[in-house]
Amino acid sequence: MVGLSHVALRRLITDYMPQNASTHWPTEMLNSRRVPGENLKTTPETLRRSEEAYLVPQILGNEEIPIQKSVVRLVNEWGASGIDINMGCPVQKALKHNYGVSLMGDVDYAANVVEMTKKYSTVPISVKLRAVGSEKSIPQLITFVQRLVDSGADWITLHPRTAEQKRRGQSDWLQITELKKAVKVPIIGNGDIQTADDVLLMMNETKADKVMAGRALAARPWMVWQLGEKLGFQAPKIFLNQKAPTTPNEEGAEYGRSLLKLIDYSEESFMQDAGASESITLRKLQFYVRTTHVWLEFGHTLMAACSRCQNLIDLRAAVTLFFQNEQAMYARTELRQ
Ligand SMILES: Cc1cc2nc3c(=O)[nH]c(=O)nc-3n(C[C@H](O)[C@H](O)[C@H](O)COP(=O)(O)O)c2cc1C
Numbered sequence: 001m002v003g004l005s006h007v008a009l010r011r012l013i014t015d016y017m018p019q020n021a022s023t024h025w026p027t028e029m030l031n032s033r034r035v036p037g038e039n040l041k042t043t044p045e046t047l048r049r050s051e052e053a054y055l056v057p058q059i060l061g062n063e064e065i066p067i068q069k070s071v072v073r074l075v076n077e078w079g080a081s082g083i084d085i086n087m088g089c090p091v092q093k094a095l096k097h098n099y100g101v102s103l104m105g106d107v108d109y110a111a112n113v114v115e116m117t118k119k120y121s122t123v124p125i126s127v128k129l130r131a132v133g134s135e136k137s138i139p140q141l142i143t144f145v146q147r148l149v150d151s152g153a154d155w156i157t158l159h160p161r162t163a164e165q166k167r168r169g170q171s172d173w174l175q176i177t178e179l180k181k182a183v184k185v186p187i188i189g190n191g192d193i194q195t196a197d198d199v200l201l202m203m204n205e206t207k208a209d210k211v212m213a214g215r216a217l218a219a220r221p222w223m224v225w226q227l228g229e230k231l232g233f234q235a236p237k238i239f240l241n242q243k244a245p246t247t248p249n250e251e252g253a254e255y256g257r258s259l260l261k262l263i264d265y266s267e268e269s270f271m272q273d274a275g276a277s278e279s280i281t282l283r284k285l286q287f288y289v290r291t292t293h294v295w296l297e298f299g300h301t302l303m304a305a306c307s308r309c310q311n312l313i314d315l316r317a318a319v320t321l322f323f324q325n326e327q328a329m330y331a332r333t334e335l336r337q
Contacts, residue, residue: 002028003287004218007047008265012258013221014052016236016244018228024054026128026212029086032061036069040078042274044284048078049269056082058128060089062099062109064116071120082154083121085113087129090163101130101163107144111151118152128157128190131165131175138175142182149185157188157212167215176206188212194295194332196226219292220329222254248297248328255296256323262288263316278311285315297328 005028028045040046057074061067074080087103094100103110117125127148132141160175171191180187189208194216202211217223225236225244245254270276289306293299305318
């Protein structure tokens with residue numbers, strides 16, 4: 001997720017990973033026209049810690065040379081375990097360049113991008129896409145995906161909302177079920193995962209091979225710990241012999257603790273390791289609060305306080321003050337943006 005799936009948030013979620021559990025980590029989408037010329041060690045979007053594994057950077061692109069250069073760099077120099085192709089981004093900038101969700105408008109064009117990526121990649125490649133057309137036609141989706149698979153896609157992540165829906169409205173899990181039945185490669189289901197129970201529900205209902213959680217996992221990074229408890233995993237190393245937060249107040253308090261940690265991790269990675277400015281780091285943290293505050297009962301108050309901050313000292317003080325009062329976190333919300 002642009003602005004969110006960065007090294008600091010991955011580190012925070014990793015703290016909550018049960019022992020012996022692992023996951024794939026998508027990155028923010030990376031423009032294939034920019035990756036070839038960027039310093040991957042200092043660009044905030046491509047920062048990584050050496051101990052990170054199973055990183056799957058997502059690229060946005062439609063031209064062979066930039067895709068080739070990006071893939072080769074990301075795999076050989078950066079250590080990608082897989083390459084994901086973005087076919088879901090509906091923002092105007094992507095549409096203008098005819099990539100992102102535009103690729104879904106023409107199956108030959110989309111298949112060509114998959115072929116190009118596959119040609120230069122020595123690691124598996126995947127495609128993240130949306131529901132097809134305003135009618136959300138399942139047969140059309142299956143035909144489309146089958147072509148991508150024939151062109152070299154090793155797995156597919158489906159976010160079953162249409163481009164018009166953006167990220168609002170309900171995610172149509174039936175599309176995940178039908179796609180899973182129809183194609184042979186692994187399917188990752190995405191959309192509307194707000195709690196650990198939702199992960200199990202989606203897997204049960206759709207038979208998806210894996211589940212991808214976006215916004216709610218950012219808000220509730222301990223969701224992986226809660227899920228681990230349900231599946232019989234041992235608690236995360238740094239929370240040994242403790243139980244995952246579950247009540248609204250326990251989760252509210254955890255949000256505060258994890259946000260303070262995210263500030264520390266962001267300062268370390270962006271400012272100390274990569275030399276980014278404090279204002280860039282602050283903006284990333286404010287964006288995190290803007291996206292995730294909707295799960296907090298009085299999240300709008302936190303967001304307003306964080307928006308007023310001019311530096312990280314102010315931000316830490318605002319967060320600390322807000323969480324001096326007991327705060328509750330909703331299991332689910334319709335207010336996601
Ligand atoms: C701020 C933000 C940025 C996003 N950026 C990307 C992106 O770069 N690539 C992508 O495939 N999806 C992106 N998404 C969409 C999410 O990956 C996901 O498909 C969507 O939020 C639905 O999942 P959720 O309901 O679990 O959040 C983004 C979503 C948000 C909220």
